[in-house]
Amino acid sequence: MSERKKVFTTLSWIPLKEHYSPEDVADLDYEKDLNAPGRFPFTRGIHSNMYRGRLWTMRQFSGFGTPEDTNRRYKYLLENGQTGLSMAFDMPTLMGVDSDSPLASGEVGKCGVAVDTLRDMEIIFDGIDMGAITTSMTINGPAAVLLALYVAAAEKQGVPYDCIGGTTQNDMLKEFIAQKSWIFPPEPSVKIVIDIVEFCTKHLPKWNTISISGYHIREAGATAVQELAFTLADGIEYVRQGIRRGLDVDEFAPRLSFFFDCHNNFFEEIAKFRAARRMWARIMKEKFGAKKERSMWLRFHTQTAGCTLTAQQPMNNIVRVTIQALAAVLGGTQSLHTNSMDETYALPTEEAVRVALRTQQILAEESGVADVVDPLGGSYFVEKLTSEMEEKAWQYIEKIENMGGMLAAIEDGYPQKEISDAAYKQQLEFERGERTIVGVNKYVIDEDRSIPILRIDPEVEKQQVARLNQVKRERNDTAVSRCLRSLRRAAEEDKNLIPYILDCVRNYVTEGEIIETLKEVYGAYTDPAYI
Amino acid sequence: MSDHSVVRILIAKPGLDGHDRGAKVIARALRDAGFEVIYTGLHQTPEMIVEAAIQEDVDAIGVSIHSGAHNTHIPRIIQLLRERGAGDIPVFAGGIIPEEDIPFLKEQGVLEVFLPGTPLSKIVEFVKNEIKPRHLRG
Structure with a gap:
């Protein structure tokens, strides 16, 4: 019989059969490969009752403008019952550049809040009890500085270290692979990642140290298989480096978490999440000898795929996001x-954000999908696809391990080039009409593309620079030079940098001054610009 | 000025953000279409981009931008080109640029702005029709 296409495949180009049947899952051993939810290898979920106990956390990433704007926004969110905050920083902060640098021109406060010194952190959390909330900070290159700023602000509020809770993304490997907010070369970058892991393991027991991220890898053009493989390979590298630092795997592994993308191909995404859990549990138990179940749990946050949003007919994006969010929930995400719908244009408007949040609430409270754990477990197709994703991801991981691990693979440009190739291949399929994007290469209409968008007041940059100048006038310059000298020496002597950075920020040394001092020791990384 | 006959394009990535998927895909597509393509890599200042354009003797600059700072960086690139006597190098742009900013950018001298979802073929056609080697222009 004739079919619509010559071959049917997932977005990772895994061929699909017309239908799946018992023989496709004949080699699966229920207890060994699936098991009940909450039981090793956790394929079906890390908790036995999943969303019947507690729904996933609806964590909308936000932040823009001045520290005062962010403080007002956080107070509003907390008054409305939210307990977890999520901090988005502007590009200069993400790159370790102060607001008064020429490099920051036009970018201050644009895609997140600007933080230069402890003063900004004090303002952001003014009137908010830092011992009663947790804060997720999307920060990588300067993660050690932002963590220190957060800790120093909490110290000033009198919050004890064991009550300070939150997350730093702190995943530098994926920066070199995909997101490209790098500062130092890969090796010292990973050294600082492990400094954070070590410091928090010893002093900040409630801090989630690394959010090992596939999101940016996927958004840069990777397939689902590549996202799965490269993310777990990054995780392997961090665990190996942590152990090399002398840490006990069961001491630090429970504080590692993951962050994935959720794209359009519904079943492939669900299979990806299930495969990820099974693979990570086995890696931790078999490769690293973890004993605690918590070390084997792949806990993850999901964001729907930004790269699938279209500027054309933006309302269609609501439907895409719904399908992706459903896949994340059926895949057992911990937060979402x-x-x-309007994010291809600019930061979202309030109305658009509300619809996005309501989408989650409808899934959680109207659809009934949260009432049974892993409802697709046992589906011939989903189980087979889970195994196929796993198998293909292992091939990548073995290749990377044979290259000497992810650090070495990055130095060779291997994951970067794989992603570039996949991105180009997908684009060519789209160009040839083999890949449909509704409203873009099919069902196109003439439309007015001017929709209401959020604008950031250019005054934000002036205010931020003015405050930075004021802090610099008021601080103790002798203390600043002393702290920076000690930091430099600590870096040269390969000590854990966190206590030295803490000393700097307590004395109102700026983020940019700390980063520039470290660059003198470590050097700066520049884009190898692979095409 | 050299006398290359193949059109030479600089794909430039100003700003601090790391969104280089579009820039790289465009760079490959233009290369596959027979143009000579130079990609600056990420995190370039307008000064660095203009320096590269002059050093490499390019016939046009394609600016890819996603940080929201297009109204700052792109006019600056054009201004610097003019200051350095290279104001005849056309600049086109793409990325996350709100439609309502396009008239301003065109007033500043941008030749064309491509929005998200533009087929590569359209950009390749544009370069074929609109960009000629600098030394062959009248």
Whole structure:
């Protein structure tokens, strides 16, 4: 019989059969490969009752403008019952550049809040009890500085270290692979990642040290298989480096978490999440000899795929986000961010954000999908696809391990080039009409593309620079030079940098001054610009 | 000025953000279409981009931008080109640019702005029709 296409495949180009049947899952051993939810290898979920106990956390990423704007926004969110905050920083902060640098021109406060010194952190959390909330900070290159700023602000509020809770993304490997907010070369970058892991393991027991991220890898053009493989390979590298630092795997592994993308191909995404859990549990138990179940749990946050949003007919994006969010829930995510329909234009408007959040609430409270754990477990197709994703991801991981691990693979440009190739291949399929994007290469209409968008006041930059100048006038310059000298020496002597950075920020040394001092020791990384 | 006959394009990535998927895909597509393509890599200042354009003797600059700072960086690139006597190098742009900013950018001298979802073929056609080697222009 004739079919619509010559071959049917997932977005990772895994061929699909017309239908699946018992023989496709004949080699699966229920207890060994699936098991009940909450039981090793956790394929079906890390908790036995999943969302019947507690729904996933609806964590919408936000932040823009001045520290005062962010403080007002956080107070509003907390008054409305939210307990977890999520901090988005502007590009200069993400790159370790102060607001008064020429490099920051036009970017201050644009895609997140600007933080230069402890003063900004004090303002952001003014009137908010830092011992009663947790804060997720999307920060990588300067993660050690932002963590220190957060800790120093909490110290000033009198919050004890064991009450300070939150997350730093702190995943530098994926920066070199995909997101590209790098500062130092890969090796010292990973050294600082492990400094954070070590410091928090010893002093900040409630801090989630690394959010090992596939999101940016996927958004840069990777397939689902590549996202799965490269993310777990990054995780392997961090665990190996942590152990090399002398840490006990069961001491630090429970504080590692993951962050994935959720794209359009519904079943492939669900299979990806299930495969990820099974693979990570086995890696931790078999490769690293973890004993605690918590070390084997792949806990993850999901964000729907920003790269699937279209500027054309933006309302269609609501439907895409719904399908992606459903896949994340059926895949057992611990928390979820749903994108807003207008994000191909700018930061979302309030109305668009509300629809995105309501999408999660409808899934959680109207659809009934949260009432049974892993409802697709046992589906011939989903189980087979889970195994196929796993098998293909292992091939990548073995290749990377044979290259000497992810650090070495990155130095060779291997994952970067794989992603570039996949991105180009997908684009060519789209160009040839083999890949449909509704409203873009099919069902196109003439439309007015001017929709209401959020604008950031250019005054934000002036205010931020003015405050930075004021802090610099008021601080103790002798203390600043002393702290920076000690930091430099600590870096040269390969000590854990966190206590030295803490000393700097307590004395109102700026983020940019700390980063520039470290660059003198470590050097700066520049884009190898692979095409 | 050299006398290359193949059109030479600089794909430039100003700003601090790391969104280089679009820039790289465009760079490959233009290369596959027979143009000579130079990609600056990420995190370039307008000064660095203009320096590269002059050093490499390019016939046009394609600016890819996603940080929201297009109204700052793109006019600056054009201004610097003019200051350095290279104001005849056309600049086109793409990325996350709100439609309502396009008239301003065109007033500043941007030749064309491509929005998200533009087929590569359209950009390749644009370069074929609109960009000629600098030394062959009248």
